[in-house]
Every structure is written in C-alpha cells, then in structure tokens.
Amino acid sequence: MKQATLRVFRGDSNSGQTVDYRVPVAPGMVVLDALHYIQGHLAPDLAVRWNCKAGKCGSCSAEVNGRPRLTCKTRMDDLPQDQPITVLPMKSFPRIKDLVTDVSWNYRVNRKIPPFQPREGVEWKISQLDVDRVQEFRKCIECFLCQNVCHVLREHDKKEQFAGPRFFVRVAGLEMHPLDGLSRAGLLKDQLGLGYCNITKCCTEVCPEEIHITDNAIIPLKERVVDEFYDPLTKLFRKMRGV
C-alpha cells in the first residue's frame, strides 16, 4: 500500500514540536482517517476533535499544509505525497494539546447576541424566498475556521473588541430573519466591533459551507449600521416599510 508522512504538531500550551508519522494511504482517505490511524497504531494519546466525519459538525478544524480546513473533508490524494503533510492546530486560539485548541471564547461572544424576537402579532407565514436568503447564514457549522484566519483575531488578537466573522454571520441570520423585530445595529457597532473588519474576504475563502460571509453578511450589516446611526432618513424609511 502507498504510504504518506504526516507531520503533526504534538505538544501543549507551553511547548511542542512536530512529529513525523508514516501512514498507509487507502483510496479516498481523508486527513482525519490518517490521524485516526496514528491514534490507533502509533500515538494513542494524540488529541484530535471530531464527530461526524462528514463535514456536518465543524469539530475537526486544523491547518493542513498551511491551509485552514476540515480534516474530514481534506482528501489525502489532493495533497502532494512526496513531501510530509503538515497538520497544525488552529493558530488563533490557545493550544490545549496537539490539534485541540481552546475555542471557549467563541461561546462567550455568542452569549452577547440577543436571540430571535418575533415582531408583535406576526402570522407565522414565510415565503421560501425569504427562507432561502437566511438559510445561507444558518448553514454555519461553527468550525471557527473563519475566526482562525481573520487577521483582526489572528494577527491583532482583538478578541475583546471584535466578535469575528462567525458571529457576523449569526447576527445576519437574525437580522434578516423575516419575522425578527429587534435591531442589533448598536451591538454590532459598539460591542461586536464590526468596524474593525476591512473586507479582506479571507474568511469567505476558507468557509467550508461556502457562505458568502463578506458579501452577504458583513457588507449588508455594515450598511445597516450606517443607516441606523448615520442616516436617520433611511432608517425612518426602513421602519415604515417594516424591514
């Protein structure tokens, strides 16, 4: 059977280094399969997160050959096999062990976002067209790969001021919910730090769910903030139309 070398980060929050493992490559194998092989045969304490193995739960994020990806959707045969395949933990989050990082910050940010609140007296009728628009945002599997690549978090570590693309997607899903009656524009401006985003689109590029994070979530949200805080006329207009 063909073999490949995986160069995997081993270590904890203080220290660590990469270690090379030789792994047999079966047809259609993904990087997560290779990591499981290592666990089962070479390094039983290798720490990895995973659940569905089918790109549905967003647990298995890592940086493969320098690219942030879901390891369960990264095919071995898509990677050059004449050189070691490096697998590193997401860089923007504190390391716990090996490929497992501390993503609890994301859950704290999420708590700041007021939930869906239906408008008074709504009838629960919705058109499929409205649903389609919002479902793009609700597809998010919380892999946090977008959070991992966004330079505001990765290079500038602005975790206190900036919520990151994942949560702009979440707010967009609420704001554009056809029956929601709340405005989260103030929150976006003051607490979630939407202004820090300078539309580099790196988040969109890595999203495994192919959510158009920048074009469909962030930019419309920025427009809402502008309308609400800097353009009273449009705001009034929007209120009157009930959108």
Place this chain on the structure above:
Amino acid sequence: MTANYETREHDVLIIGAGGAGLRAAIEALAQGASVGVVCKSLLGKAHTVMAEGGIAAAMANVDAADSWKTHFRDTMRGGKLLNNWRMAQLHAQESPDRVRELEQWGALFDRTESGDILQRAFGGHTFKRLCHVGDRTGLEMIRTLQDRGVQQGIDVYMECTSTRLLTDNGRVAGAFAYWRENGRFIVFKAKSIVIATGGIGKAWRVTSNSWEYTGDGMALAYEAGAELMDMEFVQFHPTGMVWPPGVQGILVTEAVRGEGGILRNKAGERFMEKYDPKRMELSTRDVVARSIYTEVKKGRGTEHGGAYLDISHKPAEYVKKKLPSMYHQFKELADVDITKGPMEVGPTCHYVMGGIRVDAETAQSTVPGLFAAGEAAAGLHGANRLGGNSLSDLLVFGRRAGLAAAQHAKRSSTPSVDNAQIEQAEKELLAPFSNSGTESPYAVHRDLQEVMQNLVGIFRTDEDLKKALAELAKLKSRAAKLSVEGSRLFNPGWHLSYDLKAMLIVSEAVTHSALARTESRGAHSRIDHPSVDPVWEKKHNVIIRESGGMSRRELPIEPMPEELKQILAAESD
C-alpha cells in the same frame, strides 16, 4: 482523603446536550429549576447536528388528511406493535406543537407555497410528514435549542464525561465526571438526573455514528439499577456509503428516497418490487436494509458490495437544492456527482430502538429521580423506528423529562453523596494508568466491532449469538487489563478505555436479548426463526444488573385501550 475534585450542585442535571438533553434543559429551567448540562463534545456537536431528513409531525400542511391518529398508526405498525402505545400516542399528539415552538424560537424550515412549514415523504409514513430544512434539519434544530437554552441560563459543562451515577439509598444523588481537557474530576450533586446520551452504534464496525455513541448513558443507568428494555432492536439504516473505504458507513439520508431516489442492483433491476411492491423504496428501514443485504449476498451487488441509489433523473438544480449536503458529500468524498449518476449504498448501523425503560408520561426510569429521553430511552419505536420519528421524539419526551425532573426536584430534599462511591469511581477511571496489562483500548475496540458486526448484525442465529457472548466475555477480561500512554491531558486513548466499558455492557445486553427473542420482528431478524411469533408480540426483554452479573427478564406488554385499538385497526381516518 482530601477532595480530588470540584463539586457543583443543581436541582436537575442533564447528561447529554443533543436535542433531547437541550429540550429537557429548557423545560426544567422554565419550571424554575437550576439546570446543569454535561456533554462529551463541544456544545452543538452532538449527533442531533447530523440529522438530515426531517422531523415527523402530523401538521397536515401538505397532506390535509394527516392527523395524529395516522401518525400513531404508522409508528405502531412500523414498530411491529412492540411500541409503548402510550408513548406513541403522546408523540403523535404533541409533536406538531413542539415543531411550532421551534419555529417560535427562531428555526426556519422550508416552506409550502402558502408560507407554511413544508413536509416531505419518508419511509413508513402514510402522508408527507417530515418538516425539514433541505437535508440539514438537525443543525437547524440543535442551534435553535442551544441558543435558546444558553440565553435562558443553563450552565453547560462541555467536554466533560460522566462515568458514574451516585446514589443515595436507591435514589439518584448525583454524577461523577471528568474534564476531557485536563483529566480533572468533578462531582455533581443533583436531585434529578436526565440521561440524554444517545445511542450505541460505535460498537459496530460499519456505522453512521460518531465516537460519542458508546452507550454511556445506558451503562450508567444499568449500573445504578435501572432496566434496559428491547435492546435487541438495533436499526441498520439501508443506505450508508460503501466506497471509498474511509467513508464506509457514513449516512446517505432517507430523504434521497423521499425525494424520489430509486434503488437498483447490478443488473439494473428495481429490486424493491420483489420485497415490498406497494411501498417500494419507501418501505420501512428494516425491510429495505434486509433487501439490499440479500441482493448483495446473492451476488447482485455493485462493485463495492452495495446497491445503486439513483436520484439523477430529477433536475440537477432540484437535487442540489433539496439534498445539498448529499451532493457535496459524494462529490468531495467519493468523486461521484449524484445529479449525473447513481450512488453506491449499503446498510450501516444507525440507531438503537432499545434503551432505558421509562414511564410514558414522565420519562422516569425505575430508579427514583433518574429520567431518560431521546435515543437513550426505550419504548416509542418498538421493533423498528420510522425515519423522522427520532427528532420529534427528542422534542416531545425531552420536554416531558425536563418537566418531570424539575417537579421531582421540587418535591425532594437534597440527597447526600457517598464518598466511597466517588473514590471507587476515581480509582476505576485511573486504573489504566497503573495497570500492569498491555492491552491497547483501540485494539480491543476494533475487535469488539468485528464481533458485533459479524455475529450480531442484520441477520442473526442462535449459534452466532452464543459465539458472540463467549467473545464478549473474552473482550471483557482484556478490557480489565487496558493500559494507556501519556498524561491525563486531553488523552483520547484514556477516554476510550471508559467508553469501552460502556460499549461492552450494552453489547452484552443486545446479544442476550437477541438470543432470547426466538422470532423475527422489525429490525431483529433471526435466520433460525424467520417469522413473527405471536407470543413474543406480547412481551419485552428487560436487562437488569444483579449481584451475579447481567440478567434478563420478560415483561408483559400492557393491553392497549379500546379506542387506540380501533385507530390501529382502521385503514384511514
């Protein structure tokens, strides 16, 4: 001894953060209880997130003739009458309200022309009944519940595994657990505990289930004295992926057939015509799984030992819209474009109908203060579950369990936890670090999966099942000599050694029950007893722990009230 653990106290402790656990938490909180939820993975990653096809609820948005009575009848017939009829009734009556509630909490389902929740066809359901969001219904459901729960104030203990229930004179007193991140211990004191830990599929080699599905909750309850019922009924979903090897077992949602997918064998024959000409591809799962298995055994399988499932006769845009994740799954993992050609599929271990025996109204087990809901509980599905009936089960009985657990807590005094039980739990968990043995937990797990796959699979015989029991005994003694490397810091090998203990308990329970049931009914097929036996229609298998080990009893089914009998016998309403 100074405490090696932190302590937390809640009125209601919920073990499991899937649909059932979260729905229970929301309800208990609404009753004014303080609620803690523990889960092995991060919040939002439980199995519920993977559910694809939909939630069954007789809302009659698409087929106006649908009603709870038809849903009840479909569920009972699908379950081959072994269902707890009261649960089947409550489930059919309450699920529409539970779905509407989700919508009021922000879930967005696909719509009909008139703006209502759209419903699709599924196997065994007379009418179009499954409320859905493309093929990612579970994601919509778990996000809605998790956000609701967090906003309402549940405390979530993520990546925290419970390994033992603590009891006080026969009633529940709390739970012992460890943090996966650092291996430290935590003791929960609680007046009520709800087990919502899901299923057991990881004991089989070909499975749609994740590493979490090791039967922990059933093992915890069993060790605390609760009863495990109908464990022989393990559902093999007819359509898992078969190729390439790494993806074997990953689920291909029944929604493919619900949307018109056709099954064919190597020769191109639509073989369901032979096995169930009336319902064809939308027959119940037990029938379709056996049909595919039989075709393959008779040499009519595909190149990689499966059947063809084809949806490419539908317009490509429609397929991509209604089955987006299937489209991507096959494209990315198997190089197959399902809008152009067929998929290769075969049976995969998917769901367990059996579980903790509970009271229909309150979801309480036979241990006071111990409740169970979702896949971990038994009763609703009988001998075979209909697709879509799990997600609705989670909502209906999750809510009921949360309600009853909170009420129970209100009535109860604070139990005291017993240090001896805690010390024993600590010792047991740490044993693999100091064992002189050399057994790898991964090797024992692989061997267990082979045993269950080969001897306790879709078709069973007396001989195989007896052999399985002997093999399980050997595996148990190997499991006593497990040894793990490394430290307590996020150590999957160590984590697996506890999971193995749970898997061995549930595997043994399944095998004992399967051996006893000398008939074929629903998902339980005995080659040596190929027909249904009216005597077995009247009783459940119940597994309990006794001083000598695992023991089995038979429990008569309660007679059904006349009005339900009539509904069941009718052909329509």
